[in-house]
Every structure is written in C-alpha cells, then in structure tokens.
Amino acid sequence: MSAPAIVIVGAGPAGVRAAEVLAGAGLRPILLDEGDRCGGQIYRQPPDPRKRPYAKLYGTEAERARALHETFSRIAPEIDYRPRTLVWDVAGGQVMVHAGGGVGRIPYSHLLLATGATDRTLPLPGWTLPGVYTLGGAQIALKAQDCLIGKRVAFVGTGPLLYLVAVQYARAGAEVAAVIDSGTRAAQVANALGLLAQPKVALRGLGFVAELKRRGVPVLKGAIPEAIEQTADGLAVKLGARRFACDAVGLGYGLRAETQLADLAGVPRRFDAAQQTWVPESGADGRTPAAGVYVAGDGAGILGADAAELRGARAAFALLEDLGKPVDAAKTKTLEAGIARWARFRAAIDGMFPVPAAALAALPDDAVVCRCERITVADIRRVAALAKPEDVNRLKAFGRAGMGRCQGRFCGENAQAILAAITGAAPSALGAHRAQAPIKPIPLDDMTRVAPNTDPIVEEAAQ
Amino acid sequence: MIDADKKPLPQHVDAVVIGGGTAGCAAAMHLANAGKRVVLFEQRLAGAQASGQNYGGVRQQGRCPEELPISFRARRIWDRLPEIVGHDCGFRPSGHIKLARTAEEFAGLEAWAEMARGFGLNVAILSGNVLRAEHNYLGSWVYGGSYCATDGHANPRLVGPLFARAAERAGVDLRECCPVAKLERDGAGFRVSLADGRSTRADVAINTAGAWGADIAAQLGETYDEHVLSPNMIVTEPAAPIFAASFGVCGGDIYFRQTPRGNVLFGGGRGISDKSRLWARPLATVSVQAAAKMIGFIPAVAHLAVIRSWSGIDGSMPDDRPVLGPSPSVPGLFHAFGFSGHGFQLGPAVGEVLADLVLAGHTETDISGLSPLRFTPSTIGAA
Structure with a gap:
C-alpha cells in the first residue's frame, strides 16, 4: 500500500493541531493555507511578527497564540506546508489549488478541512459604506497591520467578539463611540448558567463589559441600529433618536462556518437552528459521511478557537484510526470531553447572543443584502412575488x-432569512447555497499556468 | 408549486406533460390557454436542468436545415416574452458571430450561409481582416466568421421558470418535485403514477423529459438511443462592456457572450453528471482548457477573475437533432426531447408546436426532419 496522502486545508488552530498529531504519528501531511503565515484569523501574524510583542498583539490570548505558533515552528520541518495557497475545488480525490499565479492539482487519500469561519453581517442600511468593517476585519487590521479602522469607532452586532474587539480597540487607543448589542439582558441572564462550562472564559467576558463601562463607553443591549449614515465628517450609527458619531464601524452578528469545500467534497450540510446557519454533517470526532473527509474547527460549526484546537487534534486521531494506526483511546476521550464542554458553553453563548432574525425580516426595502450584486431587500421581495423561488439557490x-x-x-x-419571512417557510427548508468552483475568484490567465509544486490540471498546460 | 403536502391529483385531465423545462411548460401553458385541463409533472424544479443550466444562446445560425423552420418560429416568440411571461428574460438581440480558425472552417461557414439563404435567412460572411477591424477585441486566432444579426442571447435561469409560472397562471396544475414513476396506456388514454401511489388519467401525454425522454418513451415500448450531455460552463466577474454579440466557433469547442450585467460567460467541453441523482459538475481539466481558448479569442478577458462554473443535464441524440413529433407507435403520445445541447432557443416554439399537434392534429411548422420516425422504424408496424 502506498503512503497516505493527507491534505489539511487551513493553518489556523484546528489545522495546526491536526498537523501536529499527524506529524507525531510519523506522517507528513500537506498543509495548505491561504495566509502568509500560520495562525488562521484568530492568531493571525503580522508580516514581521518580531516587531510587536505577543501581549500587545493578542492580549488575553497571547499565551495560546504563542503556543500555537511555537507548535507550528516545531513541526514545520516534518510537514509539507504551503502558504499563500487557495484550494478552489475538490473533485475526484484531488484538491485544485491556486498559488504563485497558477493552478494545479494535489491528489489526496485523506482530506481534513479546517476552513474556519467568517463574520456574519446584518445588512443594515449603510453597511456597505466605506468605513464599515466586519468585527473580524477590524480585529485583523489591528493584529496583522497594527492599525485601527478609525479613531472613533462604533461596534455594532452581537456575540463575544463584539466586546473583545471593542476592548482591544479601546486599549489600542481608539475612542469607542458605542457598543450596540442586539442580545437582550434578559436572554443573557437566562443563559448565564451555561457559561459555567468555561468559567474562566465567562469571567473574562464579563471583565470586558466592565472595562468598557469603566472607560465610559455607552454599552446598549437589546438594540439594533436602524442604519449607518454618512455625515459631513464621517459616519453615524442611528438608533432611535440617538446618533453615535464615528469615523468607522465594526459590524458582526456572530460567525458562520466556511463550508464550500466540504460541500464540494460531498459532505452533506445540516441546518443548525441555534446558529441559524448550515454546517457540514460530522461527529464530534470530525468524521463526515464522505469517506476520507474530515472537518474540524469553526468550519465544522462555530465552537470557538480553543475548541478548534481540540477538534483539529481529534479529527487527526480519527484519521489515524481509519488508517489502522494505534491511537490512545484515553487521549481521544479527553479531547471529546473538552469539545463537549465547549459545546455546552457555546449553547449558552448562542442563547445569549442570538441571530436577530426578526430584524432581518423587518429590514427596509432599500437595504442592500447582496453587496457583490447590489441586490436589495426590495429586489428579493420582487423576485419572490414574480418567480416564486423555492430555495436560496433559486x-x-x-x-x-x-x-x-x-x-x-x-x-x-x-x-435565506428574508425569503423565509416573505414566504413563511422555515429557513431550514430553503436550502444552502451550492458551492461552485472556484470557491473564490481566480484570474482567468492564472488558470492557464501551472502552480509551483503541483501536478498540472491539464497535461498540455505544463508548458 | 412544490408538491410538499402531496395534494390529491385530478382523476382525469386532458393532457399530462412530463418534464418542466421550457418546452414542457410552454406546451402546458398553451394547452391551458386553449381551455384544456393540464397537469405537469417535474421531477425537481421547473427549468432547473438543461433549460436553466445552458449557455443562453438564442441562435439560428449554425443549425442543421431540419431545425431551421422551428428555430425561425422560436425567434419570433423571443421578441414577445414580456407579453407571454411578463419579463424579457434578459433577451438581447445582439447578433451572433460564428468564428472560423482555418480556411477549411471558413468554407464551411460559406456553405452554411448559402444553405440558410435558401430558407430566407441572411448571414454576412466576414473575412478575418474585416472582423478584426470591426471587433478589435478579437485575437489572432480568428481566420474569418459569419454574422447573423437577428440572433442574440438571454438568461436561461429565467426563461424556463417564468414559463412555469405563466403556465400556472394559465391554470396548469404544475407539480414540482414529483417524479413520474410509471406511464402506461389506459384505454384510449394514459395513466401516470407517482411513487407514492397517486395517479391521474389523461387523454394525451406529452414527453418533454429532456435527458429522461428516452426513459419515458421506453415505458411505452419505444427505444431511443439518447445520451447525457453535460455542458461545462464558466463565468467571470462583471466587467465594463467588451463585446455585445454572442460568439460560437466552428467545431463548437468554445462559445462566449457578455451578459448585460457585464459577466463574460463561456462554455466548452463537457462536465460530468449522474442523471439518476440529478447531479452534474464541471471539470477542472475542461475549465482550464476552456480558459485558454477564451483568452485566445478575446485576449482582453485574461485579467478577469473566474467566479463560478457549473454544468447541467441535457439529452443528446446520435444525429444531434431533437426528437419532436407524435409517437410512431402510441396514439396520443407526443415527444420533444434530446435537444442535444442546443434546445434553449427552440423551447418556446416547441411548446407552441406541441400544442398545435394536440389541438389541431398538425402544425404549420415543418418538423419532418425531427420526427421520432427516424429512430424507431421497427415499432411502426407494431402500432
């Protein structure tokens, strides 16, 4: 039997921990990552990480970030790591990549997807204005570029990231104009007990809220702005009679899993009612219904960065089990118990900071839902009336x-939520967008060149 | 309408239509408008397979003589889509240019133009120099071409579904997500049964089942050698207008248009599919080859980013012509399938022709060259 060809996609917490386990078993996984350096979004590194200390870059997460980066440095010689590499299709036991101005294919026997998450937005009128960033984007500006999105920033959304980024900005010298959370105080109190699954993390979150208040930042709960407006000297977040003047807005209503590659790899998706989004079907061990395909980290459903490390390791052990390699059962049990604790914690977080479905249903006609194609709520309503689309793909x-x-x-x-509100259908009945290769744009002429260190997709294209 | 609540079927209708592509939906609509009770069964969603996943070419140019009469009839309908389905479906009569890479291919274009003139269609033959002077975005691959001014392109994602909605407004009982399990003779008519046991009787059966057309015909004892054809389609991000016409190339290995939105959309080669589970995917190998050809013909697109690719499931016949007309062996059964990758333009006229055949017993459009008779001579005597 030939050696297994293991491809891991994503070098964030899940991907790095998976690579660590596999390298520890004497295998040499190929680790593909879109980024310049390992760490994913959460532990993203600046172009020259030596210039700024960990404590300043990652704050309370400094030790975790350092541990992950150091693990990576230690295993780097034992793995085949390829940064700046986009996987844009999965088919026939191969991943298609875009790297170095060309495309190529990499065959695999086992595929471990650790594709992470992106911010979930609420398409408030004005969310596409210059100066409005996602919360994740605002944080990356700080971590990777060492800059702020504005001097006076309003943070709008819900979830733990809202408070974390607001505190990080305040500490970095920004004036935080307001933190406006759609989660209600009642929901937060009602779900607080579940936070005991991770008491330290919960305390840290409470600390963030207290620090913001101490700094005099207005923190509003159960509130959703009507709009973000352009003003003579910047932006304003409109909330009832109040206007919070600012020059930038960080916007984010939780996270959503990046599931395109799982979909292309044949992994069915299921609707997660708590997070109101689609996630790949998988067990706590990362196995999926598609043979040889594993998912880990937030790309398998949002549980957070700490859980992602455990899930990456657990999925790698599942892969080793499937290869017939010896695996320490006590170790996998401990990992699963840890993941279960994070799942309990996440259930509480989801209850405290739910997706504001009612607000989505009530958006005004002129709100831009799809910014790529500039499709407004009115457009969706018109299409729904004329052509009666049965699902989101239609x-x-x-x-x-x-x-x-x-x-x-x-x-x-x-x-999906807007269509559900129009038709009365359950969002889960409206399907998930089909992934289509290439999952991210690729210049046409790059498709005619061969990426370094890959097999040509078409033999003739080798010249 | 998706048949989610499994509402009872009518006991008896005048006509049952199997297959909710453009042709089936248009046929059902015309029959309902003529006062007929019609039920249409679509195995998944109307206009979602060949009718919806194709390139969107609205072209008479390049067709075989047998298809030209119905293609001309179709072309007249395309101008009237707003009045028929309430929307222009993105139709742009932008002209269609067929390109030749060699002198030999160019001679083929000249021969076709001569033939088409006999049918009353004029296409202009253009040398490479003239073409490049008028269309300075064309690359050096071009030897010459021919131009049909009345051709164009449209948005295939809208045409089939909007005919389906128009059919429903006309009174058609349209059932989506309703695959037909069994079609059988029942007295002088037909019985159509679904997997869950529901069934309906019909005097007339219309087979517009696309790649599944031969399977439907086989249930009544007719054999057709139909194969699956899955086009490999690619689209770029939107860009400022580069070219207006729709383009084809001799040999058919690449074809391209720029949508009103600005996306450059091109196809070439075949994807893969499994028709038993309605699954079709483009292939990276094919997409990469098509990308190189696309740049060869229009170098200015090289910097555009590809944002999506797709495929679908069409039926193709050994002679690349559809099967259209009354069944040779079963009275009351009408076929329209196997459009072989170029049925999009024809769909609206196929619906009219089928309605003619059902309502009047004949059609003014010459479809003799598309007759099912050419494939099933052995069954004629049996009927």
Missing part, C-alpha cells in the same frame, strides 16, 4: 442574490 438564479464574487458567503444566511 433565489440566486432568479434574482442574483449570492451570484457574485463571494458566492453568497456574506449574504446567504440573510437572503
């Missing part, structure tokens, strides 16, 4: 919502 086909460069990664859930 809504996309008829009215272009989700038909642009991002393939609905930023509007899919929102379009």
